[in-house]
Amino acid sequence: xxxxxxxxxxxxxxxVLTNHDLEKMVDTSDEWIRxxxxxxxxxxxxxxxxxxxxxxxxxxxxxEFARIKPDDLDLIVVATITSDRITPSTACILxxxxxxxxxxxxxxxxxxxxxxxxxEIVNALMSTxxxxxKALIIGVEKLSMLTDWKDRNTCVLFGDGAGAVILEKRAGKxxxxxxxxxxxxxxxxxxxLIKVPAGxxxxxxxxxxxxxxxxxxxxxxxxxxxxxxxxxxxxxQDVLSRAKVDISEVRWLIPHQANLxxxxxxxxxxxxxxxxxxINVHMYGNTxxxxxxxxxxxxxxxxxIDRGDYVLLTAFGAGITWGANLLRW
Ligand code: UT7
Numbered sequence: 001x002x003x004x005x006x007x008x009x010x011x012x013x014x015x016v017l018t019n020h021d022l023e024k025m026v027d028t029s030d031e032w033i034r035x036x037x038x039x040x041x042x043x044x045x046x047x048x049x050x051x052x053x054x055x056x057x058x059x060x061x062x063x064e065f066a067r068i069k070p071d072d073l074d075l076i077v078v079a080t081i082t083s084d085r086i087t088p089s090t091a092c093i094l095x096x097x098x099x100x101x102x103x104x105x106x107x108x109x110x111x112x113x114x115x116x117x118x119x120e121i122v123n124a125l126m127s128t129x130x131x132x133x134k135a136l137i138i139g140v141e142k143l144s145m146l147t148d149w150k151d152r153n154t155c156v157l158f159g160d161g162a163g164a165v166i167l168e169k170r171a172g173k174x175x176x177x178x179x180x181x182x183x184x185x186x187x188x189x190x191x192x193l194i195k196v197p198a199g200x201x202x203x204x205x206x207x208x209x210x211x212x213x214x215x216x217x218x219x220x221x222x223x224x225x226x227x228x229x230x231x232x233x234x235x236x237q238d239v240l241s242r243a244k245v246d247i248s249e250v251r252w253l254i255p256h257q258a259n260l261x262x263x264x265x266x267x268x269x270x271x272x273x274x275x276x277x278x279i280n281v282h283m284y285g286n287t288x289x290x291x292x293x294x295x296x297x298x299x300x301x302x303x304x305i306d307r308g309d310y311v312l313l314t315a316f317g318a319g320i321t322w323g324a325n326l327l328r329w
Contacts, residue, residue, distance in 0.1 A: 002178025003123045005327070007066025007166040010297035011057035012043040012159075012284060019156070026152040033156045038260020042159030042285035044144045050084045052093040054162035055140040058297075059098060062164035065300075068134060070100035073166075075135035077122055078107045079114025079289040081196075081318070082142040094138070103136070111194065112256050112317025113184070114289035115139035115163070119313075119325050120182035126169050135167045139289035146196055148216035157258070158217070159285035163293025176308060177328025181239040184323040185231065193227075194219045194318035228262050228316040233269035235324035236314050243326050247272050249310050251329075252299060256315035257281035257291040266314065288317060305329050 018041045019030035033039055045054060055078060063070065076098075078091040085093075091105035110117040118137045126132045140162035149155050170178070198214035199205050209215065232255060240247060253272050255263050260281055267277040278295050287294060292313050299305050309329040316322040 002170050002176070003126045003167050004170050004178050005165045006168045007062045007068070008164065008293070008297040008300045009058045009061025009063070009065060010161065010163040010294045011054050011061065012161040012294070013045045013049060013054070015044045015046065016041050017044050022156055025149060026155060028152045028156055036261070037157060038263075038279075038281050039156065039285045040282040043161055045142045045160040049142070051080055051082050051140045051142050051162070052084045052090050052097060054142070054160065055090065055094050055138045055164070056097045058140070058162035058164040059094065059136055059138060062136065062166050066166040066168070068166060070098045071102055072134050073100045073103040073136050074132045075122060075125065076100060076103045076105040077118045077135065077137045079110065079118045079137070079139045080107060080141055081109060081111050081114070081288060082140075082145060083107055090140070100136070110317070110321045111319055112258065112286070112288045112291065113315040113319070113321040113323050115293045116182070116313055116315050116323045116325050117184055117321070119179060120184055120323075122167055123179045123182070126167065133169050136164060137167065138162060138164045139291070139293040141288040141290050143217070143286070143288055146215070146217045148213055151216065153221065154217055154219055157286050159287050161284055161287040161290045161294055163290050163297050165293060165296070180243040180245070180326045180328055182323065182325045183235040183238045185235060186319050186321045188319065190227070190320040193224050193320060225259065225262060227320060228258070228322070229265040229269065231322040232256070232266045232314040232316050232324070235322055236266070236270055236312055239312070239324045239326040245310055245326060250276065250312050251305065251309035252276060252278050252311045254278045254292050254295045254299070254311065254313050256317070257284065257295060258286040258316070291315070
């Protein structure tokens with residue numbers, strides 16, 4: 001028996017913000033951004049487009065793909081750091097937009113690793129509780145609302161978007177694969193490396209926090225870079241060895257799309273040919289929890305995956321959190 005992905009969907013906003021647009025906003029250049037990050041452009045949600053709106057569009061596409069109705073869903077999990085409101089969860093708001101009232105709904109916060117965490121958690125829930133037969137997982141971010149558009153160190157990096165998958169428990173004798181192995185990890189002693197300092201219970205919002213621009217994402221880029229490469233590569237090796245799959249058998253490595261140099265370095269450490277490493281960071285920048293699942297949907301919809309293929313997902317983000325999932329398609 002396996003828990004299988006039976007549908008995928010994604011959505012990115014229409015508005016494109018190019019490196020040349022950013023040159024007019026901060027002291028940067030297209031050349032610097034391309035060579036240091038690989039990013040060429042990113043998508044930006046409109047003012048009245050919340051995370052749940054992007055999640056809704058990606059979810060509808062995934063449900064159409066899987067040929068299921070909202071009533072069929074038993075679980076909805078939204079991985080995000082940019083929820084519509086502090087409470088209730090974006091998953092509950094999405095539930096009402098989808099009219100999927102048979103589902104239990106919650107959000108999961110593991111930053112850029114959120115989609116990978118959600119896959120493992122939903123896989124475990126569906127494996128142990130027979131009432132969860134079909135689940136919807138979404139990775140969605142409206143990072144543009146956390147971006148300090150005056151800070152060149154961060155504003156060139158992020159973008160908005162959403163990706164969704166439908167999981168189903170399959171028990172047929174021809175049903176191979178599913179989620180073969182997962183590694184989830186965290187090290188909270190690095191919680192200062194990527195953060196939004198104010199707006200939570202530690203430092204509530206005040207006129208002063210707004211004046212000091214404490215509601216935007218800040219990041220120690222170089223430190224994050226080193227940790228990301230090493231930990232993502234190790235997490236991939238861990239799931240491969242536990243599933244007894246060799247890297248040469250993997251059809252696709254889908255790494256978190258934060259920086260092309262990080263992606264190349266992880267691929268090199270794993271000794272996987274570059275044509276098997278999926279890249280779309282040039283189009284969307286870093287969309288945090290949405291990045292891996294948008295990439296997965298692109299692979300599926302362009303027919304670049306076949307039944308039985310091994311797919312290796314890996315991500316790294318604030319917390320710090322990181323992980324890997326090995327899937328068999
Ligand atoms: O999603 C969570 C995971 N996040 C990541 O994985 C991100 C990891 N980190 C990175 O991707 C990279 O560290 C960055 C892209 C954020 C930065 O690249 P870097 O090669 O580490 O650059 P740096 O921070 O060492 O900065 C080098 C120089 C500095 O100037 P000085 O001090 O050498 O004179 C920066 O001030 O580049 C300068 N700089 C810029 N210059 C032009 C920083 N941002 C910019 C910019 N345009 N946008």
